[in-house]
Amino acid sequence: GLSNVRNYAAFGILRQSERTIGHMMEDAGYRTAIAGKWQLLGTEHYPEQTRGKGSWPQDAGFQRHCLWQGDTG
Numbered sequence: 001g002l003s004n005v006r007n008y009a010a011f012g013i014l015r016q017s018e019r020t021i022g023h024m025m026e027d028a029g030y031r032t033a034i035a036g037k038w039q040l041l042g043t044e045h046y047p048e049q050t051r052g053k054g055s056w057p058q059d060a061g062f063q064r065h066c067l068w069q070g071d072t073g
């Protein structure tokens with residue numbers, strides 16, 4: 001794994017090259033879901049760092065989700 005300092009391209013933005021457990025499970029033929037706090041929607045704060053459409057759950061390999069955003073009040 002990566003230390004937390006090296007996880008992000010910018011706060012809340014994964015590098016486009018990063019592969020998540022969601023991607024790996026999809027590749028293995030599983031249906032994927034995630035639930036909990038999501039802290040990867042920093043695209044409005046760092047538009048130059050977005051990963052394609054943004055750091056949305058479906059862009060990280062998750063087909064279903066039940067999440068709340070960590071940086072909103």
